[in-house]
Amino acid sequence: MLNKIDLLRNQIDILDIDLLNLLKKRLNLVKQIGLIKYKNGLPIYFPEREKKIIELRRKEAEQIGISPDFIEDILSRIINESYLHEKNKIFKNLQPYLSTILIISNNKIGSFFKKMLILTGYNIHYVKEKNLDLNNIHSIFMNIGMIIINVSIPFLRKIIKKLLILPKNCILVDLSPIKQISFEIILPIYKGPVLGLYPLFNIKKKIFLKEFIMYCHGRNKEFYLWFLKQIEIWGIKINNIDIIKHDQYIFFIESLKYFFVLTYTTLLFNNKISLNEIFILSKPIYDLNFFIFKNFFIYDPQLYTNLILKFKNNKESIKKYLNSINNLFFLIKNNKINKIKNIFKNIQNLLINNINN
Structure with missing residues (x-):
């Protein structure tokens, strides 16, 4: 045998x-x-x-x-x-004669574009927001074909008038999450082409195929349509969205997420709950919890404050969120099993009809 x-x-x-x-x-x-x-x-x-x-x-x-x-x-x-x-770490360069691309960033999103543009053969100059000297900015604004900005709103207000010295038709790519605020600052002053981008994926990934980037047209799109095509060549899907709808969706994607984490962690803190014990008991979702908590508290609190407070009608949206929690609590408290089941069925139907497999 x-x-x-x-x-x-x-x-x-x-x-x-x-x-x-x-x-x-x-x-x-x-x-x-x-x-x-x-x-x-x-x-x-x-x-x-x-x-x-x-x-x-x-x-x-x-x-x-x-x-x-x-x-x-x-x-x-x-x-x-x-x-x-x-x-094979190489992409077709759609604008081989483009002047230097300047990236001013304060987080990993700017680093992502730096990496991908270098792999595509573009000449990149990368500066962190904290290292940018506004009094000596003329030298780095010379011969710039595109500027990608991912900075705080207060810093954007400081730098906006400096953008007037950029070359004519220099493409400005805005990566801020709240487009209504950034566009209201940029468009009245900077008259060149403006594009708004918002990546919807974890930028720590090694490969970005099948991921999404949302984009909003700002001005003179004929000058930057090639860049959207360049992003597609990287294997990333792009979706156009109206700026108002963009900010409404980002509220639900980002602001409510941060609001939930803030309320949840506050509840844990007030009740002196051990995070280590929660993580142990909640396996196998330990990594997910840790990722959310860690990333929530490593950045400037002003970023989260803006995301929670700076949307139009955001207080009304948070109120609706709290009302939905109160309504669910009422059903749970009063053992309204059939109504809770109906809610589950409605959500199941929503997912089946709207989420592509």
């Missing part, structure tokens, strides 16, 4: 080697495709192609008696690895 098991295991070992060789051949083909995409300025990520591959392989797996979910899991891992090989 043992001899038979050894023989079968040897056959498995041979098949494993065959699998490795097949994967190597597949990745070599992927590199060739990546080179063609690079030469023609095509995006790395084609969602329709990936979706079609997975659908076909699922059907074929089912026909031969293999779990479709198992095959999809394997294929998803292979495809993600393929994107890394296809990218």
